[in-house]
Amino acid sequence: MREIETVGLVGLGKMGGPMARHIAGRGYAVLGTDAAPARTAEARGAGLRTVESCAALAAESDLVLVAVGFDSEVEQAVLGADGLLAGAREGTIIAIASTVAPRTMTRLLRQAGDAPVHFLDCPLTRGEQAAIDGRMLTMVGGDEAVFQACRPVMESYADSIFHLGALGAGQVGKMVNNLILWACMSANREGLMLGRALGVEPETLRDALLASSAQNWCMETRADEHPTPWAEKDMMIVLAEADRLRLPLPLCGVVKEVIKQLKIERGYPTPAAAGD
Structure with a gap:
């Protein structure tokens, strides 16, 4: 070589x-x-x-x-x-x-x-x-x-x-990373929404969560506030691979829909099909 x-x-x-x-x-x-x-x-x-x-x-x-x-x-x-x-x-x-x-x-x-x-x-x-x-x-x-x-x-x-x-193993690793990453982001977003609806400001709650057992990388980096142009494509890859394997990943489907809604709100275009 x-x-x-x-x-x-x-x-x-x-x-x-x-x-x-x-x-x-x-x-x-x-x-x-x-x-x-x-x-x-x-x-x-x-x-x-x-x-x-x-x-x-x-x-x-x-x-x-x-x-x-x-x-x-x-x-x-x-x-x-x-x-x-x-x-x-x-x-x-x-x-x-x-x-x-x-x-x-x-x-x-x-x-x-x-x-x-x-x-x-x-x-x-x-x-x-x-x-x-x-x-x-x-x-x-x-x-x-x-x-x-x-x-x-x-x-x-x-x-x-x-x-x-x-x-291909690198792509498998990235696929698993993305599933966990976007699941965390989705949970953070909904958790902070719930807190606000019940009267606790997101910034106050975020500070507490960062010191709690709910702490995660997405919370630290405020990933829920950043552009997410590739997130839906990432989840489509996970879902396509899981379907090919006949492996049930119900959380993945929910996360993909949360990400899709977030992208619609932010005006991002529809992604190309996974694996195209």
Whole structure:
């Protein structure tokens, strides 16, 4: 396996943009591409070299990190006519930092066929501020040797890194994280609503809860007050996987509906179908 010297980023948004800066700060050559001209221009203005296509990016990269929004975008970035596989050299590592269904990772590997590349999945948690600060958590699935080769790069943007097993295991970890995360957020929101209805101000109640057995990360970070554009997609992935396994997860269905209502109130568009 060749040494990683050049890292490519597909997606230069709220995750990919900060990741590119942190990776460059560790001395790697970094280049990026993004379908949105505004993000490309912003990245270029910050000194990042950009290219026009995923194929062109892969042709120069030892490791490519994909940080886009939906399964369909990941598949287009990897498998499209101008995708990563069209330009990748032998031994190129393609690491999917996006949150996608575990079966999407299986599909990528199958459709890549005999392409001489390595795949990892390495979804991210802790959100936008952690990306800016270089304190994200990543859960990784894939070959141990490939993971170890990529670890120094991951350490530039994540301070907690866990290798969970074979390809797709990182997405399983992120899926479980999201179920628990959004369940906590939903419970926090309804609990504070109940407190207010009964005459206790949310801020007063929040202070008490943070010192109680109900304390949780969502309460600490006020996740209920932040934008939640990806939450419904996250829950759709969980529900789709559970349905495929015929595994009853009734709480998951309730949480998904709570999240959907919150998104409707905040004016977010309907998400793409999980696994698309």
